[in-house]
Amino acid sequence: xxxxxxxxxxxxxxxxxxxxxxxxxxxxxxxxxxxxxxxxxxxxxxxxxxxxxxxxxxxxxxxxxxxxxxxxxxxxxxxxxxxxxxxxxxxxxxxxxxxxxxxxxxxxxxxxxxxxxxxxxxxxxxxxxxxxxxxxxxxxxxxxxxxxxxxxxxxxxxxxxxxxxxxxxxxxxxxxxxxxxxxxxxxxxxxxxxxxxxxxxxxxxx
Numbered sequence: 001x002x003x004x005x006x007x008x009x010x011x012x013x014x015x016x017x018x019x020x021x022x023x024x025x026x027x028x029x030x031x032x033x034x035x036x037x038x039x040x041x042x043x044x045x046x047x048x049x050x051x052x053x054x055x056x057x058x059x060x061x062x063x064x065x066x067x068x069x070x071x072x073x074x075x076x077x078x079x080x081x082x083x084x085x086x087x088x089x090x091x092x093x094x095x096x097x098x099x100x101x102x103x104x105x106x107x108x109x110x111x112x113x114x115x116x117x118x119x120x121x122x123x124x125x126x127x128x129x130x131x132x133x134x135x136x137x138x139x140x141x142x143x144x145x146x147x148x149x150x151x152x153x154x155x156x157x158x159x160x161x162x163x164x165x166x167x168x169x170x171x172x173x174x175x176x177x178x179x180x181x182x183x184x185x186x187x188x189x190x191x192x193x194x195x196x197x198x199x200x201x202x203x204x205x206x
Contacts, residue, residue: 024181044084048183055170094176095144100169
């Protein structure tokens with residue numbers, strides 16, 4: 001057995017000892033950020049939130065919230081933050097976007113190895129994928145973006161009806177650690193505004 005497998009199995013056992021339902025934390029109504037205490041073998045705190053855009057001038061994340069609108073060139077952006085991590089542990093993370101019908105529309109998956117924290121070239125490669133490792137603080141940020149431009153509706157028409165996933169309504173974003181639910185939040189995707197009113201394309205059944 002490889003040397004790194006033992007700590008991974010210990011961490012997985014800690015996560016699953018109480019069952020997935022007992023461990024995962026869901027954002028309450030009105031809260032923009034949902035947090036959970038991590039098992040001691042991994043780190044201290046995990047947080048998940050959504051935002052609209054990054055300031056080109058300051059780099060600040062703007063429009064944090066849980067209500068977004070179909071808009072030209074826009075995305076909904078999810079950020080998973082893990083703090084006070086133990087870099088000796090291997091991590092396997094997912095961010096999953098689930099549409100109002102309960103279908104997984106998009107999943108971004110990463111695996112972090114202990115050596116990723118130590119090598120600048122590996123951290124730069126991860127940063128290109130919107131994954132930031134901070135070895136000074138033992139912190140990780142994992143970002144996933146989902147486009148909400150109105151053109152998505154046109155793209156859906158090229159698919160069989162049972163495979164169409166983009167629509168307005170209540171979406172879920174779930175973060176998984178070793179395939180165990182860690183955090184869950186939700187957002188309302190509102191129709192595009194047209195002439196001062198909100199309107200969904202006429203061919204879209206809401």
